[in-house]
Structure formats: C-alpha cells, structure tokens
Amino acid sequence: MLWYPYEQMKTMNVPYHIVDAKGVYLYTDDQKMIDSVSSWWSVIHGYNHPVLNQAIDDQLKHFAHVMLGGLTHDPALRLAEKLKTYLPGDLNYSFFSDSGSVAVEVALKMALQYYMNRNETQRTMVLSLENGYHGDTFKTMEVGDDADYHFVLKAFGPNPHVVHIPTTVAALEEAFDTYHDRLNCCLVEPLLQGAGGMRMYDISFLKRARELCDKYDVLLLFDEIATGFGRTGHRFVSDLVQPDILMLGKALTGGYIGHAVTVANQKVFDGFYDDNPEHAFMHGPTFMGNALACSVALKSIELFENEHYMDKIQRIAEITRREMENFTDSRIEDVRMMGGCVCIEVKDAKTLEGYQQFAYDRGVFARPFLKYLYAMVPYVITEEELVKVLTTMKAWFKTH
Numbered sequence: 001m002l003w004y005p006y007e008q009m010k011t012m013n014v015p016y017h018i019v020d021a022k023g024v025y026l027y028t029d030d031q032k033m034i035d036s037v038s039s040w041w042s043v044i045h046g047y048n049h050p051v052l053n054q055a056i057d058d059q060l061k062h063f064a065h066v067m068l069g070g071l072t073h074d075p076a077l078r079l080a081e082k083l084k085t086y087l088p089g090d091l092n093y094s095f096f097s098d099s100g101s102v103a104v105e106v107a108l109k110m111a112l113q114y115y116m117n118r119n120e121t122q123r124t125m126v127l128s129l130e131n132g133y134h135g136d137t138f139k140t141m142e143v144g145d146d147a148d149y150h151f152v153l154k155a156f157g158p159n160p161h162v163v164h165i166p167t168t169v170a171a172l173e174e175a176f177d178t179y180h181d182r183l184n185c186c187l188v189e190p191l192l193q194g195a196g197g198m199r200m201y202d203i204s205f206l207k208r209a210r211e212l213c214d215k216y217d218v219l220l221l222f223d224e225i226a227t228g229f230g231r232t233g234h235r236f237v238s239d240l241v242q243p244d245i246l247m248l249g250k251a252l253t254g255g256y257i258g259h260a261v262t263v264a265n266q267k268v269f270d271g272f273y274d275d276n277p278e279h280a281f282m283h284g285p286t287f288m289g290n291a292l293a294c295s296v297a298l299k300s301i302e303l304f305e306n307e308h309y310m311d312k313i314q315r316i317a318e319i320t321r322r323e324m325e326n327f328t329d330s331r332i333e334d335v336r337m338m339g340g341c342v343c344i345e346v347k348d349a350k351t352l353e354g355y356q357q358f359a360y361d362r363g364v365f366a367r368p369f370l371k372y373l374y375a376m377v378p379y380v381i382t383e384e385e386l387v388k389v390l391t392t393m394k395a396w397f398k399t400h
C-alpha cells in the first residue's frame, strides 16, 4: 500500500489519479487541469516536454547511471562545467546529490567541516530563520522552523546548535553580536520562504547578512532549492548577493528526476584542498551525478537560456499583478506576489476548506496548505491559462 506524504492516511481525501500529463496540464480519466503548483514548484517547462524527453532518450542509449566513486562521465562533468559558468562569481564547485534535503545536509556538513579542518571546533552553531523550511531529514528539520512539519523534534527538547531569527536586520545584528564566534554558517531561503508560508522579505536583510558574515568570518548559505531558476523574478537571488554555498534542486532537472546540487565557492573549496586525507569531504550519495538527471538538467538550463525564460517570468509577474490588483476580501490577511509566485494568506485556514475540489471542477489543480492559497505555475503557461488559475482563486472568495 502506498503511504502518502504529509497526510493522515485514515482521513485523507482520495488523491486525484493522474493518467497523463502534457504541457501545463494534468489529466485524470474525467478532467483536464492546469497544474498551478508545478509538481512542488519543479516542472518549470511543463510535463512531457519533447526536448527534455529527447535528452533522456539520448543518454539512455549509453547508460542510465554510473557512480562517481572512482569513475566519472560526461553528463556529470558537463553539468558541473555548465554550472561553473552559469552561476555568479566563484560558485564553481558542484557536489551533486539526489534530493534537496540531502543538498542542504551536504551544505551544513561542509560548513561545519570547513571550520573543523581549521581546528575552530567551537563553531558548532547555525543561524537560520523563523518559518524557514530546508527539508525533512533530521538536520534540515533542526535548522528549519516549522512546527507543522517538524513537531516530532520536540522529543529532543531545545537544540543548542541552532538559532532562529525573524527576517529583520535588527534581529540579524543582535544574533551576530551574541553568537558570532560560535556560528559556522548563516542559512536562509533568500527573499522567499516557501513551505513556511510563501513569506517574502527585503534584499537589505541579505546584504547585511553578507556584511556580517564577512566581518565575523561566518559562511553564508543560500538554499535556492525553491527560489532558483527565476521563481523570485531574479534568475537566482545569488545574482544579487553572493553566498559562499548555494543549493539548487526542484527545478534543476525541470522536474524530471530528483536531483540537487550544493555549489561551493573558492574559499570553501580551498578549506578542504590540502595533503591531509582527514580534510577530505566524506560524503557520497549513491545516485549523485546520475547520468539521466544531469543530462536532463543540462537541457533544462539550455531551454531556460535560449527560450528567454526570464522574460516569460516577467510576463507572469505582470499578468499576476494586473489580475490581483484591488482584489480584497474581509477573510484575507495578505496577498503577496514575487516573480512567478502569488500567495493569498487567509486569516483562518477553514476559509480554504473545499478549495481544492472547487478548483478541480474548474480545471485547475491547486494544493493550498494551512492558511496559504498560492500559485507557482510552469513558466510555459499562456496568458489565458494563467488568468484562469488566478480567476479561480478569486472566484472562491466571491462564491463562498
């Protein structure tokens, strides 16, 4: 029996049974619906894309997977080279893994070992954000801050190695004042906190974080697993403020195959590069650098560049702004927009009960959670389709 994610198996609604998917559409036996959440924000080119399908077919003629232990291959080498030129500054060293959570684990382990390699053993702490989400593995739950996902951690009591702060410069400065000599890194979802409630904050916070990290020699880590590839309206937030370690996942393979990457800059890489074997980075997921995943990721980036996806995202942002302008309802707390993302936060989660079926009946798949009704559409969506997604969201408040 299939055990579903984030669900009480006893009381959950029957999930929609998908039999086909193409472009922005998911098909059940009796309905065709626009996927307004892009399969957890990953399917940026839509489903069943001929160019991405071809990339996988071509690689399959050679091999699906070869491990990177003692071996190497073109798809992994080429993706690492591509990321080196594609990502800003000296974010040049790609460590692959099979999921976003693991990419964050890798980043946190790298940051800790960076200082251990220098015998700065007191730097055991991580500074991260309230309402942050970095995955569902144990360390990522610790650095995350969302009781709805992580309440199981209560079993262990307060964690002395993690500090959570709100996204204000004052809180940031205070945390650095107090903890700077014990911190190994500051980890954030830059500009847009996704699973913690589609919360948006200002770039000035990140600029100040960069300054303070430089001042106190703390590593700055950006989890761009959700924000990467244009979701905030910037290609990467790392184009605006450069972290020492960057994590990408979700849209990395265009939503085709679970894969992620932790990218280190020169400074971090140099912290491991010497003659001492104990200074090696001791990590190696079985499927890291999977050849199918790397091949499809390369094609996904090529599409993103050649077909001017930043312009598509700009258009999505404009249409969204136009459609949501002046939309209010007494039950709504806030309407937030950023790049290819819109979120309606309601005052009471009950307001959204029944929305999923309402949207399904109108040909839209949505997955509101808690007090948040949001859309993160595939970038290939047409204006008409996007308007339909947004109109459906507004119609719920008009008719209920």
Ligand SMILES: *Cc1c(COP(=O)(O)O)cnc(C)c1O
Binding pocket: 099, 100, 101, 102, 104, 133, 134, 135, 136, 189, 194, 195, 223, 224, 225, 226, 227, 249, 250
């Ligand atoms: C989804 C997500 C992760 C976890 O990625 P998985 O591939 O689900 O393990 C980590 N960080 C952020 C910001 C995410 O949105």
